[in-house]
Amino acid sequence: MSRPPFSPTRRFVLGGLLAGAATPLWAEAPATSLLPRRRGDGGAVRAEPQSAGQLVEAAKLGGAVGFIVADAVTGAVIEARDADQAMPPASVLKSVTAAFALDRLGPVHRxxxxxxxxxxxxxxxxxxxxxxxxxxxxxxxxxxxxxxxxxxxxxxxxxxxxxxxxxxxxxxxxxxxxxxxxxxxxxxxxxxxxxxxxxxxxxxxxxxxxxxxxxxxxxxxxxxxxxxxxxxxxxxxxxxxxxxxxxxxxxxxxxxxxxxxxxxxxxxxxxxxxxxxxxxxxxxxxxxxxxxxxxxxxxxxxxxxxxxxxxxxPVLEGILKDMLKHSTNLTAEVAGMSASQAASLRASALAMQEWARLRHGMSAHFVDHSGLGGQSRISPADMVRLLGDVQASALPGLLKNHGMRDDKGQIIKGHPVQVHAKTGTLNFVSSLAGYIAPPGGRRLAFAIFAADTARRAALPPEAREQPAGGLDYQKRARRLQAALITRWATLHG
Known part of the structure; x- marks a missing residue:
């Protein structure tokens, strides 16, 4: 089976990072660098924002953080950290389910x-x-x-x-x-x-x-x-x-x-x-x-x-758009099981997993279609590979307008950079994946996964709805996501 146009292999991902080590465009930039002078700066040199590594360290999330950002058209990797580490996707898995359902059922299915x-x-x-x-x-x-x-x-x-x-x-x-x-x-x-x-x-x-x-x-x-x-x-x-x-x-x-x-x-x-x-x-x-x-x-x-x-x-395309906006678990499971026609949820998740492997070269593990089960795993690199592959489908237009965010996680109204993405949240798991579109710049595909699975596994059943420290973890994870997106849109758009 021939590989789709956008499908960077693991070797390509790592090779892209190594090949780009000589220029900040392809690897983590230094903490400061000289930027062109702007009129009115008086000749002053502005310092570049913190590096991606510094942003991750400042978030103090614990557990693991992995991310990747790439040119959405060519697949050229711009920046990555632990991009091949498989992590819980939470509701970002719904993006995969939407792509699966669109492929198997078609956008006008009722x-x-x-x-x-x-x-x-x-x-x-x-x-x-x-x-x-x-x-x-x-x-x-x-x-x-x-x-x-x-x-x-x-x-x-x-x-x-x-x-x-x-x-x-x-x-x-x-x-x-x-x-x-x-x-x-x-x-x-x-x-x-x-x-x-x-x-x-x-x-x-x-x-x-x-x-x-x-x-x-x-x-x-x-x-x-x-x-x-x-x-x-x-x-x-x-x-x-x-x-x-x-x-x-x-x-x-x-x-x-x-x-x-x-x-x-x-x-x-x-x-x-x-x-x-x-x-x-x-x-x-x-x-x-x-x-x-x-x-x-x-x-x-x-x-x-x-x-x-x-x-x-309504037609499936509209149903999926609402699912991605409101992160409706039932809709995701129905869409996935309808697409697979399997006899059980486990068999349906495996069918979608095999579809993702054959169609998009993903080495993922799925236990459901909604991401509610914490045992599913996707690497950031695999997620970005799928986002690159499906650009000609309806999926990109179905993703919610996530917006550019400030350091408090609030949407910056009127910002010229467009961010369309799917969020994912479980206890001590936070994920975000989608597209960044700077005005006049190249479209970027990205995935940011963070998870403290040991802390999540230690929760007793009675503490799982609102665990101590859970809200603070999500706030810090979202601030990190906003800072990384700002960095990528500023430096690589």
């Missing part, structure tokens, strides 16, 4: 959610079962499901003599994306072929006299239906904050009384996504005058089912 019937319709009543069948849509929400219910009502459907069946078997069922995360975090939901509201349920509590009023709903912009398959009760304790039981196919939570205060709200993950969607759908069709029994989950679609109505998702 996911379909269908309502099927088994039996004829007589005077508005289906003579048999009604089936809600998912097609993997990762962005299906309650409003869209409500519109699907309205389509049934518009056809004159009033009920069914049989069951309400729900099917989520278009993709493998994952009870959670990563088993090392706390049970209650909304960014680690179940994933299936039928997903709703990113498989999260809205839990709200309000003080009511000496007690609290608790609600669980599936809210969107227009509809706020109550949820019956998930419930929560108060437990008299301080810790843990939540406990979970998947009792009888439903989600049962307890919440610590001492954590409630006067009131609040948060999204909790759903572990039975098909049942959740069926529960909400039943409420929505009831509002349209369609009476259906409680939903039942089925493992496979029955033969002979005919289409009544369907909802088509």
């Amino acid at each position: 996911f379909q959610t269908r309502v099927l019937r088994r039996g004829p319709v007589v005077q508005g009543v289906v003579q048999g079962d009604l089936i809600l069948a998912g097609g993997g849509d990762p962005v299906l929400d309650t409003d869209m499901l409500g519109d699907l219910a309205a389509k049934l009502a518009a056809q004159g459907i009033r009920g069914a003599t049989g069951r309400l069946l729900v099917w989520g078997g278009a993709l493998p069922l994952l009870p959670r994306i990563d088993g090392e995360q706390p049970d209650f975090v909304g960014y680690n939901p179940a994933v299936a072929g039928l997903n709703l509201n990113f498989n999260r349920v809205h839990f709200e509590w309000r003080r009511a006299g000496a007690d609290w009023r608790l609600t669980m709903d599936a809210r969107a912009e227009r509809f706020v239906p109550e949820v019956h398959m998930a419930s929560v009760r108060i437990a008299t304790r301080a810790r843990p904050l939540f406990t979970y039981e998947g009792d009888g196919g439903a989600d049962r939570w307890t919440v610590a009384s001492e954590a409630l205060g006067k009131g609040g709200a948060r999204w909790l993950p759903v572990r039975h996504p098909a049942l959740y969607a069926g529960d909400v759908f039943r409420t929505l069709v009831a509002a349209q005058g369609i009476a259906l029994p409680a939903p039942e989950v089925i493992e496979s679609l029955p033969d002979g089912a005919e289409l009544l109505a369907r909802h088509d998702s």
